[in-house]
Amino acid sequence: MAVESTPLSPATILGYPRIGRRRELKRAVEASWAGRTTTDELETTARDLRLATARHLVDLGLDAETAAVPGSFSFYDQVLDAVALLGAVPERFRDLVSTGSTGSTGSTGSTGSASAGALSLEGYFTLARGEGDKPPLEMTKWFDTNYHYLVPEIGPDTPIGFVDDRVVREFSELAHPADGGQAVVTRPVLVGPVTFLLLSKAESSAAALRGSHAHSSAAGDEAPDGFDPLDRLDDVVAAYADLLRALAAAGAPWVQLDEPALVTDLLDVPFSDVADAVRRAYSRLATDLSPVPGRDSTDGPAERPAILVTAPYGDLRSDAGDGLALLAGTDVEALAIDLVKGTVPAGPVAGLETKTLVAGVIDGHNIWRADLDARLTTLEGLSALGAGAVAVGTSTSLLHVPHDVGDEPRLDPDLKSWLAFADQKIAEVVTLATGLAEGRTAVAAALAGSTAAVRSRADAPGVVVPEVRDRTAALTPADVERAPYAERAAAQQARLDLPPLPTTTIGSFPQTAEIRRTRASWVRGELSDAEYTTAMRAEIASTVALQEELGLDVLVHGEPERNDMVQYFAEQLDGFVTTVHGWVQSYGSRCVRPPILWGDVSRPAPLTVEWAAYAASLTSKPVKGMLTGPVTILAWSFVRDDLPLGETADQVALALRDEVTDLEEAGIGVVQVDEPALRELLPLRRSAHADYLDWSVRSFRLSTAGAGTATQVHTHLCYSEFGQVIGAIDGLDADVTSVEAARSRMEIVPELADAGYGRGIGPGVYDIHSPRVPSVAEVTELVTLAAKSIDPRLVWVNPDCGLKTRSYAETKESLRNLVTATRSVRATL
Numbered sequence: 001m002a003v004e005s006t007p008l009s010p011a012t013i014l015g016y017p018r019i020g021r022r023r024e025l026k027r028a029v030e031a032s033w034a035g036r037t038t039t040d041e042l043e044t045t046a047r048d049l050r051l052a053t054a055r056h057l058v059d060l061g062l063d064a065e066t067a068a069v070p071g072s073f074s075f076y077d078q079v080l081d082a083v084a085l086l087g088a089v090p091e092r093f094r095d096l097v098s099t100g101s102t103g104s105t106g107s108t109g110s111t112g113s114a115s116a117g118a119l120s121l122e123g124y125f126t127l128a129r130g131e132g133d134k135p136p137l138e139m140t141k142w143f144d145t146n147y148h149y150l151v152p153e154i155g156p157d158t159p160i161g162f163v164d165d166r167v168v169r170e171f172s173e174l175a176h177p178a179d180g181g182q183a184v185v186t187r188p189v190l191v192g193p194v195t196f197l198l199l200s201k202a203e204s205s206a207a208a209l210r211g212s213h214a215h216s217s218a219a220g221d222e223a224p225d226g227f228d229p230l231d232r233l234d235d236v237v238a239a240y241a242d243l244l245r246a247l248a249a250a251g252a253p254w255v256q257l258d259e260p261a262l263v264t265d266l267l268d269v270p271f272s273d274v275a276d277a278v279r280r281a282y283s284r285l286a287t288d289l290s291p292v293p294g295r296d297s298t299d300g301p302a303e304r305p306a307i308l309v310t311a312p313y314g315d316l317r318s319d320a321g322d323g324l325a326l327l328a329g330t331d332v333e334a335l336a337i338d339l340v341k342g343t344v345p346a347g348p349v350a351g352l353e354t355k356t357l358v359a360g361v362i363d364g365h366n367i368w369r370a371d372l373d374a375r376l377t378t379l380e381g382l383s384a385l386g387a388g389a390v391a392v393g394t395s396t397s398l399l400h401v402p403h404d405v406g407d408e409p410r411l412d413p414d415l416k417s418w419l420a421f422a423d424q425k426i427a428e429v430v431t432l433a434t435g436l437a438e439g440r441t442a443v444a445a446a447l448a449g450s451t452a453a454v455r456s457r458a459d460a461p462g463v464v465v466p467e468v469r470d471r472t473a474a475l476t477p478a479d480v481e482r483a484p485y486a487e488r489a490a491a492q493q494a495r496l497d498l499p500p501l502p503t504t505t506i507g508s509f510p511q512t513a514e515i516r517r518t519r520a521s522w523v524r525g526e527l528s529d530a531e532y533t534t535a536m537r538a539e540i541a542s543t544v545a546l547q548e549e550l551g552l553d554v555l556v557h558g559e560p561e562r563n564d565m566v567q568y569f570a571e572q573l574d575g576f577v578t579t580v581h582g583w584v585q586s587y588g589s590r591c592v593r594p595p596i597l598w599g600d601v602s603r604p605a606p607l608t609v610e611w612a613a614y615a616a617s618l619t620s621k622p623v624k625g626m627l628t629g630p631v632t633i634l635a636w637s638f639v640r641d642d643l644p645l646g647e648t649a650d651q652v653a654l655a656l657r658d659e660v661t662d663l664e665e666a667g668i669g670v671v672q673v674d675e676p677a678l679r680e681l682l683p684l685r686r687s688a689h690a691d692y693l694d695w696s697v698r699s700f701r702l703s704t705a706g707a708g709t710a711t712q713v714h715t716h717l718c719y720s721e722f723g724q725v726i727g728a729i730d731g732l733d734a735d736v737t738s739v740e741a742a743r744s745r746m747e748i749v750p751e752l753a754d755a756g757y758g759r760g761i762g763p764g765v766y767d768i769h770s771p772r773v774p775s776v777a778e779v780t781e782l783v784t785l786a787a788k789s790i791d792p793r794l795v796w797v798n799p800d801c802g803l804k805t806r807s808y809a810e811t812k813e814s815l816r817n818l819v820t821a822t823r824s825v826r827a828t829l
């Protein structure tokens, strides 16, 4: 087998959506979880999907033989896949592991402390979803995206070995398809060893014994003294070496190792430590293992495939150090760099002369059709770097974009001509590769089409709306200021008359299958607008009645009318369009359809007032109006690339500001503006933080500062490691801030107090990511803890986040316990 001679294809992508064009994988996975199908049936569906996808990518122009097609499938998450590959299972799940025969070709368990064993597919899902009293692996945002990965827990004794050859089987199944049809030689994609460990948290042995789990921030806090997951690098690398041997034996010419940890400063690891780890890992994998047969005058087979290391999501070079020079200094055969977010040096880079440079010139994280002419110029300029070869690629995996613009018949044709989803991006990559190899004339028609689309977009009505621009241009510092907090707090208490430790929820109540079915019928035209409104009002009425019965103090309408907290707003604002099939995986089987923000934003009519006012008409308790903030609307949409984000944020903020005024006029005295994505949009490089925090905080304040003194403004943040934005939380100037805190046992409260935060704070006492019902004792303890760390008059009691993904049974019981516990603590104040 002439594996050594396969050069990497000149046109490739770093990854492709795996959920399926019609969310086939989501449906199959959820059916299997619900027990409606067996795991064998799930495996079959997944295999069919992988085969069909690989052949589809070949049809789109990726080469079937030169590893152009990435093997980037996952049942749930690529980081969890690495945990399974390594058998790196936390103590509390160790009973799920079989240590006997694993069915693996290379299950030598290369190193090992505790014996590493393979997880079944059910076991794999159990790590993701928890079971009984065993909480799942924690979930957190993947770089600056709305994708969430599962956080590995690695301790000094965590088993680590090559225990699961799923990747090898997935390669072989496409290289030698059982149906005798088109074979595809893929490039298996794995999280690289350095990134894997940098994203892991230290497993606390104490927590492992208790069966509870260590908290998210300050990983290592409870872990054995001084242990750092990176201490296990040699073990992880040894297991990867075994995997690479197995892939080589199966005939894989290339493998892709993703190392995005190299583009961020946010992991709090000095560059010198990262550099040491990279050098050590890749000297073992790339230098010590032979990529060609017969090295050292032996007749041995190749020991590994050629290696492509990728660094998506940002710039490899920063003030901290030069990650490009670092990678170029290793013996891997190819490097992929992000040329959408990253920059290139002007001159040659030592070490690149023997490597293929995969130039990520097509944006994997946004949906605009590329200016191919400009991108070709960038590609031509890369010759200055002195790489052995240049291939064309995407900046990131295409995981973050929907499948196909052709699937959106309802989009305006002009607008459609400006867009490229995953399949269109593949065509762009292929065109650029042809243009680079054969010259511009070979792709003249495609270049002309791209240029025409870019021009038509720039000139289209709605892209620039003078009235919107005039309004943002006229803003003054006074527009982001409210009266002093003390004055507000007094006016609000006089109006709302709340008890100490007021109880509330974060907004959504369970999105039941019935609500979704009703909306689906309405979207299909089977229900009239009036019938749909009646159904949603009935849902609101029952949610309000439930909250009254439970004895909550500040009620919500429950958000039943929202398909999604961002899509719902985008559907009603000018400047956005939404899609029908544009699903993107957010985590596991959960998907979102990010709206497309294409023009200047304005609000043609009120967005939420009718629903909130209806809820308020049903109760004498205060009802909290519920809006999504400007930063989160941008973070979870595809944003325009022709206007600075800060300016777009101000446009959205002004639309929300008008909504706040309308809510006030409808008699609503409490308004919450959610900003769960404040942390997510934080730039990966520290040098960009001040500017980001400045515009994000300003736009939030712009959206809320029109509120009167007696109107109580709440905000809600979640999915956050708060440390990096703690100053910004104070800067938002909300009267009450609710935050995720149940799993970290309220640690955010003293942190906020130390940072000088002195307004209302609602640390979550109920972890809504799990079906577990918190007991009265547990909530009592958490509330007591919070009231000890900050002035108890500031403390609110609420769940961690909205209840939309929970069932009514759990919700009722949990909220009942929450109210009971609060009353008992109140009695002690």
Ligand SMILES: Nc1nc2c(c(=O)[nH]1)N[C@@H](CNc1ccc(C(=O)N[C@@H](CCC(=O)N[C@@H](CCC(=O)N[C@@H](CCC(=O)O)C(=O)O)C(=O)O)C(=O)O)cc1)CN2
Pocket (backbone or CB within 6 Å): 146, 511, 513, 516, 517, 519, 520, 562, 563, 564, 565, 566, 567, 586, 587, 589, 590, 591, 592, 593, 636, 719, 805
């Ligand atoms: N945009 C966004 N990003 C976010 C969050 C969020 O809420 N929104 N939360 C965080 C966590 N991420 C999440 C992402 C998705 C979901 C989620 O529940 N997604 C739903 C889809 C939500 C939705 O758009 N629902 C639509 C469409 C629902 C649907 O699939 N309908 C069926 C038909 C309905 C039926 O007959 O049952 C269909 O189209 O086939 C609606 O309610 O109208 C899912 O994957 O299942 C939850 C959390 C972070 N990022």
Ligand SMILES: [Zn+2]
Pocket (backbone or CB within 6 Å): 506, 676, 716, 717, 718, 719, 800, 801, 802
């Ligand atoms: Zn939330």
